[in-house]
Amino acid sequence: MYLQNDYNVTTTTNLDVLRVMAKYITFDMIIIDAEPSKAIESTCKELREQDPNIPIILTYVYENNSKAYDSNLRKYASSIFYKPFDLAEVTKELSGLLV
Secondary structure, eight states: OGGGGTSOOOOOSOHHHHHHHHHHSOOSOEEEESOOOHHHHHHHHHHHHHOTTSOEEEEEOOOGGGHHHHHHHTTTOSEEEESSOOHHHHHHHHHHHTO
């Protein structure tokens, strides 16, 4: 994974595991790489309520059917990157959020 070169990275593919981990581990940032859905939206909302200051980054392929989710996710996400994205741009944004 690209980010592991510069950061300590913890990964999971399960939203329930992410929710539990976020309760007991202090993360500097959370990056969610998944298609927009009600589950992603509720997870982001819960994470934001737990820690209003943690940067939440979302990455996904934007499609017309994700328009409604996209609008709601922007309430909770610090940044959203649509695939394909420029790694230099992402790195610059992440660095800015971690300051």
